[in-house]
Amino acid sequence: MNKLNNTNSLDIPENYLVTPMYVFFLIHSMQIGVGILGFEKYLVEKAGYDAWISILIAGVFLHLILWMIYRLLQNGGGDIVQIHKNVFGKYIGGFLSLVFSLYFLLLTFTVIITFIEVIKVWVFPSLQVWIFVFVLLSLVYYLVSGGFRVITGVCLISVFIGLPLLLLKYFPVQAGHSLNVYPVISHSVTDILAATKQSILSFIGLEFLLIYYPFIKNPAKSKKWAHFAVFYTTMIYLISLIVTFVYFSEEQLKQVLWGTISAWKIVEFPFIERFEYVGIAMWLYVILPNICLGLWGATRIPKRLFNIKQKYVLIAFILVLFFPAAILEGRPVIDAVNNLSGQAGFYVLLYIPVLLVLKTISDKVRKKREG
Template sequence: MNPTISRFQLFFLIIKTQIGIGLLSLPSKFQSTAKGDAWISVLISGVVIQLLLFVYWHLLKKFPNHTLSEITVRILGPYMGKALNLLYYAFFIVIAGYASTLYIQLVNNWMLSLTPGWVLLLLIIGTSVYLATENLRVIARFFVLTSVLFVLLLLISFLNFSNEMHFSNILPIGQSGVAQIFKGSESTFFSMLGFEVILYFSAQVQKSPRGLLSVISLANCFVTLFYTYFVFICLIGFSPKALQQVKEPVLFIFKGLTYQLFDRLDLIFLTIWIIPMTSTIVSYLCLAGKSLTASQSSYRKMIWISGVLIYLIAWYLSKLGNLDSFSKWFEYGYLIMIAAIPILLWMMSFLIKNNNKVGST
């Protein structure tokens, strides 16, 4: 029997998966669209994600104590269901490989420029595999323990207010127009992905259906406000032209802060940020393992195999140099896998008879 986790632990599993590398470069992506209204775009993305979470909740309520891999088989049958699970497995592996590539590029550019990429990949993926082989309760405890770093990151960000702030950059509110604000929310949506972990982790949560909805909604609210805050401080900390030229404004905004006791806050921030970035890979390794296996022994074997595949994918992507074209196709695939298919499964679930009671445990 798989160990259960509390709703409190699920909350941190969600936010630690969602908050990753996308936040660091997000503010610069808005300059061609939402500009000073970027913080509104973040809030809109949070609303869209909440609507999708309602669909997830209704689907999981129809099949209590089932993961998505089990739900697909129940709805589509053994052959189509397992084929879709294999597709999800490949999808999660590619996500982890892509994220790993972005991580090593960031670390190479800001900290360890002389360290070979394959070494960094080995360290990041090796550490992630080591943790992902444990049961979900152990992983959840680690995520909860390291979440205190978010408080430290927020405290570091407050030091930025000692710089000159330009609140005129966000005024007048709504200057970009409704169309551009909604267009900007698209970038935020893809930077806040990771909430789909509930489709696999919720089966091990000590919960009631209403309690599950509360915790996933609170997690989405936290992530949305967390992103909104960092986008906001970048908007008022940089001029629009400078923000468009800086690739990782969240890091760059701390680079100029110098104090007697410590220097280079950007490197301190990035060093702490490596843990949330690695947590994202751990979560997707778990999703990959759970999408194809049921027993803990076969799950661990699958994690090791997945780790090797992720390493090879990340190594290949790191050789491409420019990932823009890959990122665009990747986003389309993400919309299909985390939005279109779950919505379709939820609609199809009304066509089959489900004898499970909503509140069963």
Template sequence: MKKYQYNEITLMQYIFLIHGSQLGIGQLALPRHLAEKAGVSGWVPLLLGWASSVAASLFIISVMKRYPNGTLPDLLVHYFGKTIGRIGAALMAVFYAFSSLTCIIATGLMIQEWMLPQTPLFILMILFSIPTYLITRNGIRIIGRYNELVFFLTIPMAVFLLAPLKDGHPLHLLPLLGEGWSPLFQATLVTVYSFLGFDSALILYPFLKKKQSAVLGITIANTMSMILFLMTALSCFAFFSPDEITQYHQPTLDLLKVVEFRFVERLELVFLSGYLFVISATWVVLMYNTVFCTSWLLGKQDHQNHVLVLLACIVVLAYFLDPSANQLEDWFHLLTGAGLVYAFAMPVLLWLYIRGKELVHGRSRT
């Protein structure tokens, strides 16, 4: 009997779980980071980042096929023993806990900056924690349905990102490759954090009903994210001048200040209110990944108490740390480095080990 058959998810839920975990808070500041590294050609690294994430995703699926009814910790136990499996699960829990902490804290700081400057950060964390707990406690199938709902509800928001293009200047996108290839490769590292999320397949794979569609699903999810990132970056690059775009902390929101309706004065605040649902879909998946790993370590099926403990820790950390925007940038850099090791390098090394072991066993049998 399959270990995770009672929480099986459809291909659509699998796609939106991965896609939803990739959007998050990074999209709002991504154009600025790309412009700082690669100038007007900063959108090109998005294509390179997409190709890298798809390649890493294929390695992940290839690895998970070797143990289709288990997650990455189960696979590590199968190939390396219980000790390595528990160490791997613990490191995964730390990575996803820090990722979810960074995402939800960044969202709180953004809400403070744009909407509620007098509200303490820990109060916002408490407000975020209530709906987060209600969703996360019910397991991956409910989270998948939530991500589906968020995607279809927020599709019209993408149209607002294209509205300012009527005042844009295509010449801002030229000269193409004017800075050379070196800045483009450096800027590709900036996209790592934005594309992180496909690594959730290391946990989601055994829950997928039709595992033969795993490659198609993860490729579609990465491509959907790339299209959205590319659309956002091109809109910002075309609207702002090359020097101007680096002066805005979150140019995606500043872009919407020029869009006005008779019944809405500040569209960026309306957009931000709706975008909270998109960001929540990211941290909900990250938190589930965290409590799944901690529950696996303790050998328990129920993770509701783990969700409560995680949310309580986030509220306490928000109260005592009260991080600034500069500290948050350091967290993003740390996550980028950890993501390179965990999501990009580790699956390749694991695949090489398993493939080498298969070849050695194949020769010994002959």
């Protein structure tokens, strides 16, 4: 055990660490992204009004995954790069870590193009995408170059700014039909599980813990915060789903691409109508942590692997993101990218238990050899 810890090459100076409480914000803000704006349609297509069960199952599943991630990290001697190195050796491990880096980059990319799609559909059909992406990415560069602490701050602010948006759920509830919410399970288990898979796709984001774990002060204490974050996210998804159930009829929901944004449309104040514009503008704060943390994670892995400056990797990755994001458009492409990253996320989540088993075996083998 001690020997393992000695191989830990990660000594992050104390002033770059964050307290355990921030794990809550890091995980929660990463889990909430563009997905929540339109996840209802996909769930309802699969499991109808019973999709709420799928959300709960997905929540439980994620708690399990989270537990495994902590098991992995607790005596893993650092982050995913270290674990991969210990389990698979330098080359295969390094390759797997690189795959993770690319996966993080893909997530970031998905968030960016989906958000741009939302803007184009709802606000500016004739948006000059490349300028927008350029400004957005320069902003992201500014934030990410501030380091992990700044990103944590962005996560925190994003959660706070997202809170008032939750209150807006009151309007659709008031206008809706409460009789829709009635626990009748009329779908088969396979349907519900299919919807569960679908909802896990919108829940991904906690796997970033694998890379920022060394930045947490007293990581053991952060466990409860992490679980609390997953629980909170599940609840928010559940509430959003129920609210859209109340507001839309089942068959209508299948037609509605962006359930949450459509529900904002009825928010009315004496001085402002049509809240979806404000909502989409404020959603920038909600997706920003996804982009920042995603890019940070994606660039951190090459830094750890090849010992190159993260700044250079960051610039390179931003350029990599810029061109496709500026060019790609159209619903089919974006759907395809979303599907791809969702699938990738699903397999990454499934990979975690496998890795845990492999790691336990390799640890035991190593112990035997030493003993």
